[in-house]
Amino acid sequence: xxxxxxxxxxxxxxxxxxxxxxxxxxxxxxxxxxxxxxxxxxxxxxxxxxxxxxxxxxxxxxxxxxxxxxxxxxxxxxxxxxxxxxxxxxxxxxxxxxxxxxxxxxxxxxxxxxxxxxxxxxxxxxxxxxxxxxxxxxxxxxxxxxxxxxxxxxxxxxxxxxxxxxxxxxxxxxxxxxxxxxxxxxxxxxxxxxxxxxxxxxxxxxxxxxxxxxxxxxxxxxxxxxxxxxxxxxxxxxxxxxxxxxxxxxxxxxxxxxxxxxxxxxxxxxxxxxxxxxxxxxxxxxxxxxxxxxxxxxxxxxxxxxxxxxxxxxxxxxxxxxxxxxxxxxxxxxxxxxxxxxxxxxxxxxxxxxxxxxxxxxxxxxxxxxxxxxxxxxxxxxxxxxxxxxxxxxxxxx
Amino acid sequence: xxxxxxxxxxxxxxxxxxxxxxxxxxxxxxxxxxxxxxxxxxxxxxxxxxxxxxxxxxxxxxxxxxxxxxxxxxxxxxxxxxxxxxxxxxxxxxxxxxxxxxxxxxxxxxxxxxxxxxxxxxxxxxxxxxxxxxxxxxxxxxxxxxxxxxxxxxxxxxxxxxxxxxxxxxxxxxxxxxxxxxxxxxxxxxxxxxxxxxxxxxxxxxxxxxxxxxxxxxxxxxxxxxxxxxxxxxxxxxxxxxxxxxxxxxxxxxxxxxxxxxxxxxxxxxxxxxxxxxxxxxxxxxxxxxxxxxxxxxxxxxxxxxxxxxxxxxxxxxxxxxxxxxxxxxxxxxxxxxxxxxxxxxxxxxxxxxxxxxxxxxxxxxxxxxxxxxxxxxxxxxxxxxxxxxxxxxxxxx
Numbered sequence: 001x002x003x004x005x006x007x008x009x010x011x012x013x014x015x016x017x018x019x020x021x022x023x024x025x026x027x028x029x030x031x032x033x034x035x036x037x038x039x040x041x042x043x044x045x046x047x048x049x050x051x052x053x054x055x056x057x058x059x060x061x062x063x064x065x066x067x068x069x070x071x072x073x074x075x076x077x078x079x080x081x082x083x084x085x086x087x088x089x090x091x092x093x094x095x096x097x098x099x100x101x102x103x104x105x106x107x108x109x110x111x112x113x114x115x116x117x118x119x120x121x122x123x124x125x126x127x128x129x130x131x132x133x134x135x136x137x138x139x140x141x142x143x144x145x146x147x148x149x150x151x152x153x154x155x156x157x158x159x160x161x162x163x164x165x166x167x168x169x170x171x172x173x174x175x176x177x178x179x180x181x182x183x184x185x186x187x188x189x190x191x192x193x194x195x196x197x198x199x200x201x202x203x204x205x206x207x208x209x210x211x212x213x214x215x216x217x218x219x220x221x222x223x224x225x226x227x228x229x230x231x232x233x234x235x236x237x238x239x240x241x242x243x244x245x246x247x248x249x250x251x252x253x254x255x256x257x258x259x260x261x262x263x264x265x266x267x268x269x270x271x272x273x274x275x276x277x278x279x280x281x282x283x284x285x286x287x288x289x290x291x292x293x294x295x296x297x298x299x300x301x302x303x304x305x306x307x308x309x310x311x312x313x314x315x316x317x318x319x320x321x322x323x324x325x326x327x328x329x330x331x332x333x334x335x336x337x338x339x340x341x342x343x344x345x346x347x348x349x350x351x352x353x354x355x356x357x358x359x360x361x362x363x364x365x366x367x368x369x370x371x372x373x374x375x376x377x378x379x380x381x382x383x384x385x386x387x388x389x390x391x392x393x394x395x396x397x398x
Numbered sequence: 399x400x401x402x403x404x405x406x407x408x409x410x411x412x413x414x415x416x417x418x419x420x421x422x423x424x425x426x427x428x429x430x431x432x433x434x435x436x437x438x439x440x441x442x443x444x445x446x447x448x449x450x451x452x453x454x455x456x457x458x459x460x461x462x463x464x465x466x467x468x469x470x471x472x473x474x475x476x477x478x479x480x481x482x483x484x485x486x487x488x489x490x491x492x493x494x495x496x497x498x499x500x501x502x503x504x505x506x507x508x509x510x511x512x513x514x515x516x517x518x519x520x521x522x523x524x525x526x527x528x529x530x531x532x533x534x535x536x537x538x539x540x541x542x543x544x545x546x547x548x549x550x551x552x553x554x555x556x557x558x559x560x561x562x563x564x565x566x567x568x569x570x571x572x573x574x575x576x577x578x579x580x581x582x583x584x585x586x587x588x589x590x591x592x593x594x595x596x597x598x599x600x601x602x603x604x605x606x607x608x609x610x611x612x613x614x615x616x617x618x619x620x621x622x623x624x625x626x627x628x629x630x631x632x633x634x635x636x637x638x639x640x641x642x643x644x645x646x647x648x649x650x651x652x653x654x655x656x657x658x659x660x661x662x663x664x665x666x667x668x669x670x671x672x673x674x675x676x677x678x679x680x681x682x683x684x685x686x687x688x689x690x691x692x693x694x695x696x697x698x699x700x701x702x703x704x705x706x707x708x709x710x711x712x713x714x715x716x717x718x719x720x721x722x723x724x725x726x727x728x729x730x731x732x733x734x735x736x737x738x739x740x741x742x743x744x745x746x747x748x749x750x751x752x753x754x755x756x757x758x759x760x761x762x763x764x765x766x767x768x769x770x771x772x773x774x775x776x777x778x779x780x781x782x783x784x785x786x787x788x789x790x791x792x793x794x795x796x
Contacts, residue, residue: 010567010601011657012537015512018660046467054470055460062453069444072452072640102500106666114413135664139410169408203408242470244671259409262416266533268504272670273642 018137032355037390039356042179042209042239042329043381045304048297049242050282053289057281071277077265078257079249080273083280087249091233093226097253099260100271102246104209104236108135110250110267111170111232114259115203116140120169123158123202127362127371129179132172132207144168145365148178152185155192162200170203171196175220177210177328180362180376184326187220197230204231209239209248210328212294215302217326229253237279239329240294245275301329304379304387311391319398320375329380332359335373340398342372348397354390416535430753435788437754440577440607440637440727441779443702446695447640448680451687455679469675475663476655477647478671481678485647489631491624495651497658498669500644502607502634506533508648508665509568509630512657513601514538518567521556521600525760525769527577530570530605542566543763546576550583553590560598568601569594573618575608575726578760578774582724585618595628602629607637607646608726610692613700615724627651635677637727638692643673699727702777702785709789717796718773727778730757733771738796740770746795752788 032038062068078084079100088095101107108131116122116139124132126145133143144166147154153173162168171193175185185193197204206225225231236248252260264270283290305325312320312333319340320333335342346358359374379387430436460466476482477498486493499505506529514520514537522530524543531541542564545552551571560566569591573583583591595602604623623629634646650658662668681688703723710718710731717738718731733740744756757772777785 010513010599012512012515015657015661018657018664020656020660041472043471046471049467049470051460051463051466051470055457055466058456058460059453062449062456065449068449068453069447070642072447072449072642073441073444074439074641102666102670105664109665114410115408117410138661138664201408243472243667244468244470244675246666246668246670258418259413259416262418263413263536265419266416266503266536267507267665268500268644269641270644272500272644272673274673274676275670277642278672 014138017141019134032350033353035353036350037354037382037386037393039354039377039379039382039390041378041381043378044239044242044297045300045381048293048300050293053282053293054278057285058278061277061281067277071273073273075270075273075276077261077270079271080276080280082284083276086280086283091226091251092223093251097251097257099250099252099257099264100276101236101248101250101264102268102271103238103243103248104207104234105131105135106246107234107236107248107250108132108205108207109138110260110264111203111205111234112136112139113263114256115232116169121167123161123168123171124364125153125173125178125181126364126368127180127359127374128172128364129174129207130361133364136172143364145368146171146173147368148173148181148183150183152178152183152189153193155189155196159192159196162196167200168202170205172205172207174207174210175222175225176208177213177325177330179210179328180330180332180357180359180374182323182325182328182330182332184217184220187224190220190224194224194228194230198228202230204228206231206233208233208235211235212240213298213301213329214327215298215305216324226251229255232256240290240297241279241282245279247271247275247279298327301327301380304382304384305331307384308377308379308387308391311388312394315391315395316398329378331377331379332374333377335375338373342375345397349394352393352396354393354397412536415539417532430748431751433751434748435752435780435784435791437752437775437777437780437788439776439779441776442637442640442695443698443779446691446698448691451680451691452676455683456676459675459679465675469671471671473668473671473674475659475668477669478674478678480682481674484678484681489624489649490621491649495649495655497648497650497655497662498674499632499634499646499648499662500666500669501636501641501646502605502632503529503533504644505632505634505646505648506530506603506605507536508658508662509601509603509632510534510537511661512654513630514567519565521559521566521569522762523551523571523576523579524762524766525578525757525772526570526762527572527605528759531762534570541762543766544569544571545766546571546579546581548581550576550581550587551591553587553594557590557594560594565598566600568603570603570605572605572608573620573623574606575611575723575728577608577726578728578730578755578757578772580721580723580726580728580730582615582618585622588618588622592622592626592628596626600628602626604629604631606631606633609633610638611696611699611727612725613696613703614722624649627653630654638688638695639677639680643677645669645673645677696725699725699778702780702782703729705782706775706777706785706789709786710792713789713793714796727776729775729777730772731775733773740773743795747792750791750794752791752795
């Protein structure tokens, strides 16, 4: 079998338009030198994953003949009733507005395919979670980058662009513990963003995987999103129960429920009934269980964020502008010295055995150079000892 | 929250183009009168699902700390290495050509999005698995129906249409134990179909969920598909280990591997690592296990097919043309008496407490009336007693 350009011509415009992997899945990052400490991904700490409880719930499932067989058969495209009910209660919405997805990225892809016409423009966070830009490529590569400032997505910036004629099909933002910029969108700006969406008739794609992981500050609320006909609220169990499940959910406006179900039913029928059955058992057998898991994980991430910040301030005094995160999995420090070349720093750090995501990777607007002055340091899946050693190595690179 | 036409206008052309549920998911079928016997879906028999073995494999997984944590984390977009290896060996191809999917429908959707341009024409089985036409709507509603005859997809018919100017992006067929028509595509016609695809530059989407379930006749082979640059071979564990897993696979030509992975990575990152980890353990801990499961299931389906045919011949002598199936989950008998109105028969049968899929539901070409003369009777998930009672009720309806 050989493949030449003549075979390639059989690809759809959609398939031809998808860019090749980079960044997170770059081979040089995926296979670092042995002993390298990776501060790379938004990955839950192994210690925060409730393996023992999962094992118990799973054993109960397989020992209950009817439930076991049901979990091996087809289940509703929208998700299992009990799981939808639990999620709906937590989100404060009617269960009919929940669609269970195969994780957050699936929710983003469904949102994009449903409301972003091919070639349309989408306002996006800048810096932005690059995974969204990849998902967006199934519909478009046209973006309107909107700066993420200290209190999140700059709604006024978007309002000015819209007032002067720009039009968008959707606006994308991570409102809680932004990836990569750590900040949260303030309550007044949430309201303002929704009002803007209602005025101009676009959708807000609200990507909220870190929402549960708060260890400081005030919750800015999601009711404004969940009460709007213009918001698609995307969430997932990835950062709490683990990415491996591939189970997340959408909170949809009523009028988008049927279109999204029609689409997801065609793409893969429904989310794994087995995965849903185990998670449903975990969540509903003990109504306090999930909050306990979240508390444990959050305490762990708070400790690790603290260790990382302390080490950076000790080992690299003045080298980085650091804002203490209020939650989530990332630190987004800024290089204070303009003479430091971030690309060279990254290379030296890798040579000293520590890798992270260079800020440039998250730039939505290549003309804006501000992201490139940042490092994204993920502290979630490294122990305090590893974090201290990582900073020691980073200091050598400076 | 209210939804009016003005909100609907925010939907993409893709979302607007997806038809509403019907047939399998029609509410009148989904909620039949209590006590109704359903001969509806291609659903595995509960007795054929290896619940005990799954419970054991699952317990081993959650008791192995490293494997448990790995199954809760991200895994490769193409599927876990051990699972790809097992599948590749069974398919007789290099593991690099396997992509693990969320079941067969997901494989079909990925194939369509990758090689069927929007608005293109696709040659399809007639009668056809309607689920494929639904999946196809993500790209097109234009089909070229090709009759399914005693030895499967009528390749000569397609060849004549192509010779007189018709052009297709792909041809879709279920080669083994066709749904709904039970037949299998003969080996010479498999070869002829691939040669046609190579000559005219289209892809063959080979949908093969029933392949393992043979209880009579000769295997016509899949090597011709797996050796071609023009075939996308779609398979799944749905009919053997259960639909609830949502785990299947594609065998792809080399040049389609990267495009399909790029697409599936965007749509939902990867198939559930948890589901893959349990299935992988089942398949690899004992190399003979899967064949044993298949043998047990196949014996069960052979018995049930026999019970159904015997009962039909006893209770309804001469009313139906019946071909004994060589495998799979369906019987596709034809009404012999042209005076029998199939729609009225279906209504009377439902009133007597038995429902099945009317043949008309599977017609790819509405002008061809032949499918409407058939009933699709699924025998897989009904006991022999239920099948005999179902036929007794059907006889009352005649």
